[in-house]
Amino acid sequence: MEIDGYIVVEHSDSVSGYLSIIDKAIESLRDALWLVNQFIHLNPELAFKEYEAHRVLTDFVRSEEGWRVTPSAYGMATAWVAVYDSGKAGPVVSLNIEMDALPGLGHACGHNLIATASLSAGIAVAESMKKHGVPGKVVLFGTPGEEGVGGGKIRLLEAGAYKDVEISLISHPGIFNNSPLVRTTAFCRLEVEYHGRAAHAANSPWLGVNALDALVIAYNAVSVLRQQTMPSDVIGMSITDGGGPPNVIQAYAAGVCVLRAASASRLKELQRKVTACFQAGAEATGARADIKVVDGYADHVPNRVLAESYRQYWNSLPDVPEPAIPPKDQFTWVKASTDQGNISYAMPSVNASFAIPPGPNSGPPHTPDFERASGTKAAFDRALRVGKALAGTAVDVLTTPGLIEKIKQQWRRDMDAVEQRVLG
Numbered sequence: 001m002e003i004d005g006y007i008v009v010e011h012s013d014s015v016s017g018y019l020s021i022i023d024k025a026i027e028s029l030r031d032a033l034w035l036v037n038q039f040i041h042l043n044p045e046l047a048f049k050e051y052e053a054h055r056v057l058t059d060f061v062r063s064e065e066g067w068r069v070t071p072s073a074y075g076m077a078t079a080w081v082a083v084y085d086s087g088k089a090g091p092v093v094s095l096n097i098e099m100d101a102l103p104g105l106g107h108a109c110g111h112n113l114i115a116t117a118s119l120s121a122g123i124a125v126a127e128s129m130k131k132h133g134v135p136g137k138v139v140l141f142g143t144p145g146e147e148g149v150g151g152g153k154i155r156l157l158e159a160g161a162y163k164d165v166e167i168s169l170i171s172h173p174g175i176f177n178n179s180p181l182v183r184t185t186a187f188c189r190l191e192v193e194y195h196g197r198a199a200h201a202a203n204s205p206w207l208g209v210n211a212l213d214a215l216v217i218a219y220n221a222v223s224v225l226r227q228q229t230m231p232s233d234v235i236g237m238s239i240t241d242g243g244g245p246p247n248v249i250q251a252y253a254a255g256v257c258v259l260r261a262a263s264a265s266r267l268k269e270l271q272r273k274v275t276a277c278f279q280a281g282a283e284a285t286g287a288r289a290d291i292k293v294v295d296g297y298a299d300h301v302p303n304r305v306l307a308e309s310y311r312q313y314w315n316s317l318p319d320v321p322e323p324a325i326p327p328k329d330q331f332t333w334v335k336a337s338t339d340q341g342n343i344s345y346a347m348p349s350v351n352a353s354f355a356i357p358p359g360p361n362s363g364p365p366h367t368p369d370f371e372r373a374s375g376t377k378a379a380f381d382r383a384l385r386v387g388k389a390l391a392g393t394a395v396d397v398l399t400t401p402g403l404i405e406k407i408k409q410q411w412r413r414d415m416d417a418v419e420q421r422v423l424g
Contacts, residue, residue, distance in 0.1 A: 022124040047146070076152060082139070092137045096118060109172075119140065120384055151297060180311060181332055187297060196208065196250060198248055240255055263299050332353055355382070
């Protein structure tokens with residue numbers, strides 16, 4: 001049915017019908033999943049160098065009956081794909097598995113938990129398909145290099161890995177939220193170099209073109225711009241090369257600016273404004289500006305229909321943890337970025353946030369405190385709960401007639417709303 005322009009789908013029968021199978025499938029692998037989770041946590045590897053995580057995860061999936069595993073997929077040494085195919089035509093659902101750690105902080109973003117949740121979910125979906133003869137496919141993507149820029153999901157997307165996939169599911173741990181309706185920020189990086197002309201600052205300064213002056217003008221222009229940006233906009237800038245000796249007109253200077261915005265369309269507008277500030281520095285001084293745009297990640301746009309299915313499974317499991325999932329259609333805003341955002345612009349997506357018991361200092365992700373918390377048994381237990389809810393969501397898509405089209409209809413509406421800047 002449709003209420004106030006939103007698709008509402010009731011799933012009570014499927015929740016009760018499949019949750020038992022999902023629960024048993026994941027619980028039967030609890031000990032083995034704990035070993036995988038701990039191995040990844042204790043052996044952190046940086047972006048695109050997740051060789052041991054790649055090995056352990058692919059070995060685990062190979063040990064399960066019926067899976068076809070492709071290691072080092074799509075030209076990336078640590079990307080991988082695993083497919084369980086029922087042999088009967090039906091929807092294709094997928095889950096993304098992150099593996100990389102943070103420099104100097106290990107798994108302070110909890111990617112070991114993300115891997116555990118998606119891995120357990122995929123196995124449980126396959127088990128449900130086996131027991132009930134459910135048509136379709138479930139695909140696990142090992143996605144390297146989420147931290148930083150140039151994420152593995154974007155490379156997989158560009159290589160055509162997701163071309164036959166209809167939905168994408170993933171999760172992310174924190175300490176504040178349990179929510180399947182997570183919005184993240186879009187970000188990019190602008191790098192500017194100014195090329196001037198050196199001259200002696202005392203004897204003949206009029207012969208010089210001061211690249212550092214150009215950069216300072218640009219820096220101040222960006223600072224002034226902040227007064228007229230949206231509350232959700234974030235602009236961070238630093239001077240990375242301020243030139244040489246002070247008695248010389250500087251021939252070279254460089255800076256970096258990182259931009260975050262609530263949507264990809266807003267990010268483009270912010271990028272245009274900051275670029276104008278950079279160009280103003282060049283215009284005022286006569287220096288030449290070379291501006292390089294390093295693409296980051298799009299904002300994540302969650303699918304409401306998928307989120308409602310996740311909510312029902314999450315709340316149907318015993319001992320529902322705090323905090324409660326927010327009311328329907330209430331977004332949870334996270335001022336971070338992920339390459340799952342790019343996936344959400346290509347297909348319906350859920351990036352479910354889940355709260356783990358915090359460490360002694362209640363440190364959020366990207367802190368040493370969270371790194372310790374992400375390796376605990378309590379955090380692992382929470383990741384398995386997430387895996388069960390993700391599995392239930394995927395099974396709903398595979399088994400509920402007409403649901404996939406309603407999911408896609410909602411996605412198309414969301415994409416239109418993002419372009420018109422009315423979503424959220």
